[in-house]
Amino acid sequence: xxxxTFDNSTDPAIGIALRGGALAFDGRPVFEDLDLDIPAxxxxxxxxxxxxxxxxxxxxxxxxxxxxxxxxxxxxxxxxIAGRIAYMDQRDLLLPWLSVLDNVTxxxxxxGEAAEQPRALALLxxxxxxxxxxxxxxxxxxGMRQRAALARTLMEDxxxxxxxxxxxxxxxxxxxxxxxxxxxLLVGRTILLVTHDPLEALRLGHRILVLRGDPAHxxxxxxxAGAVPRRADDPALHGLAATILHDLAA
Amino acid sequence: MDTARRSLISLAxxxxxxxxxxxxxxxxxxxxxxxxxxxxxxxxHLELIGGHAVTTLVEIILGxxxxxxxxxxxxxxxxxxxxVRRWLLPLLVVTxxxxxxxxxxxxxxxxxxxxxxxxxxxxxxxxxxxxxxxLDGLRRTEPGWLDLARxxxxxxxxxxxxxxxxxxxxPAALPALASGLRVAxxxxxxxxxxxxxxxxxxxxGYLMLHANxxxxxxxxxxxxxxxxLMAVAIYFTLDWLLRRLxxxxxxxxxxx
Numbered sequence: 001x002x003x004x005t006f007d008n009s010t011d012p013a014i015g016i017a018l019r020g021g022a023l024a025f026d027g028r029p030v031f032e033d034l035d036l037d038i039p040a041x042x043x044x045x046x047x048x049x050x051x052x053x054x055x056x057x058x059x060x061x062x063x064x065x066x067x068x069x070x071x072x073x074x075x076x077x078x079x080x081i082a083g084r085i086a087y088m089d090q091r092d093l094l095l096p097w098l099s100v101l102d103n104v105t106x107x108x109x110x111x112g113e114a115a116e117q118p119r120a121l122a123l124l125x126x127x128x129x130x131x132x133x134x135x136x137x138x139x140x141x142x143g144m145r146q147r148a149a150l151a152r153t154l155m156e157d158x159x160x161x162x163x164x165x166x167x168x169x170x171x172x173x174x175x176x177x178x179x180x181x182x183x184x185l186l187v188g189r190t191i192l193l194v195t196h197d198p199l200e201a202l203r204l205g206h207r208i209l210v211l212r213g214d215p216a217h218x219x220x221x222x223x224x225a226g227a228v229p230r231r232a233d234d235p236a237l238h239g240l241a242a243t244i245l246h247d248l249a250a
Numbered sequence: 251m252d253t254a255r256r257s258l259i260s261l262a263x264x265x266x267x268x269x270x271x272x273x274x275x276x277x278x279x280x281x282x283x284x285x286x287x288x289x290x291x292x293x294x295h296l297e298l299i300g301g302h303a304v305t306t307l308v309e310i311i312l313g314x315x316x317x318x319x320x321x322x323x324x325x326x327x328x329x330x331x332x333x334v335r336r337w338l339l340p341l342l343v344v345t346x347x348x349x350x351x352x353x354x355x356x357x358x359x360x361x362x363x364x365x366x367x368x369x370x371x372x373x374x375x376x377x378x379x380x381x382x383x384x385l386d387g388l389r390r391t392e393p394g395w396l397d398l399a400r401x402x403x404x405x406x407x408x409x410x411x412x413x414x415x416x417x418x419x420x421p422a423a424l425p426a427l428a429s430g431l432r433v434a435x436x437x438x439x440x441x442x443x444x445x446x447x448x449x450x451x452x453x454x455g456y457l458m459l460h461a462n463x464x465x466x467x468x469x470x471x472x473x474x475x476x477x478x479l480m481a482v483a484i485y486f487t488l489d490w491l492l493r494r495l496x497x498x499x500x501x502x503x504x505x506x
Binding site: 059062063064080082083084085086087089091093095096097106107109110111112136138156162 | 392394395397398399400401402403404405406410413414417418421422424496497498499500
């Protein structure tokens with residue numbers, strides 16, 4: 001197979017189609033025959049309670065789930081998914097022995113490419129960590145570490161960004177700021193955001209899906225009005241959040 | 251420095267207890283000489299002891315370097331090749347049931363009375379702790395880091411396995427390797443001295459055996475003192491070096 005290269009900055013946004021996703025633990029199906037469409041250039045939020053398999057679903061698309069399987073998993077342009085996604089976890093996953101800057105350029109180092117330091121520094125400036133570029137992650141607060149992880153995700157410059165509860169480990173105010181920052185910097189990309197927080201999904205998602213049941217299935221998509229990020233103090237959002245919470249509990 | 255002062259006080263109490271024991275029991279100096287007698291012997295035989303100490307020191311350091319290098323190499327090999335791990339790891343554990351000291355006469359027979367047999371003895375004794383500690387570290391890499399690396403290298407020509415080993419697994423395992431090296435630094439002098447006891451014409455182990463045979467117990471203790479001093483110095487130098495090299499490794503006991 002010839003080596004393919006993708007210049008993602010000029011690459012049009014791609015969507016992702018998953019057919020027949022399945023996951024079982026000890027013979028008990030968590031989800032089976034699951035179909036998921038992630039539209040191009042938009043943010044899809046996947047909500048669910050713990051253990052419902054939403055992280056596994058995301059990891060299946062990321063290609064890092066040894067357990068979950070899919071009958072068919074393709075990009076909307078018919079190309080492969082491998083090499084076109086960036087992954088951001090709930091934990092910052094910063095390597096403690098590397099400076100913040102070296103963490104941001106980790107992808108290039110792993111691929112044996114030259115690290116684009118000027119772009120990495122520009123990204124660090126965008127997430128407000130220009131002064132911390134040379135610091136070790138242990139010197140940073142939780143919110144700063146997650147911003148460094150966001151810069152590393154952006155540095156990969158991939159068409160699709162998969163985020164697994166990226167802001168759940170920080171305090172409420174920091175979370176709101178991180179959500180605004182992420183929405184601003186990731187605009188135009190195809191995003192799948194897994195979260196257990198209905199308000200987060202409602203702030204950031206063009207499209208919201210709820211994964212629930214045993215075995216789990218996806219709800220009809222909810223598409224709230226208005227541009228993202230939506231205001232956290234919008235009363236309409238809180239009304240919707242209450243409805244979603246009710247759905248989750250059902 | 252606080253640690254140094256505490257160590258000196260502990261040492262002074264130990265020496266006082268030792269001298270007290272000698273006074274109270276009136277034991278003959280050729281059974282147990284007091285610390286003062288040992289100090290006099292040390293001062294009197296400074297050149298003799300120093301010469302033998304250099305021999306032992308070189309054996310210990312060569313053994314440390316060689317054993318650590320083999321340990322690092324074998325840990326990386328074992329982690330890289332699953333088949334090597336399946337076949338060799340159980341064997342490696344079984345060989346540890348053989349007391350390495352029992353091999354000393356054979357090593358002297360094969361490698362001669364010179365330094366080689368002592369260096370080999372020290373290497374053999376530290377090889378396993380270094381291998382085991384480093385391999386353990388290589389196995390316990392944070393899975394999240396590897397997942398992240400997989401998404402970063404997916405779709406590229408190279409498999410990414412080597413890149414992950416070099417950029418993630420090995421650096422992440424360095425604190426574990428450091429623990430193995432600390433154990434190695436503590437046991438390497440034992441290997442060298444046992445090697446000298448079995449057959450040699452130089453080194454502190456040889457000097458101790460020689461002094462013992464001629465009832466120069468004060469000289470034996472003086473040599474023992476220098477050996478202990480050397481072992482402690484090697485350990486703390488290595489410990490200091492490892493802390494400097496791994497500043498990112500958290501030390502939760504440091505502020506206790």
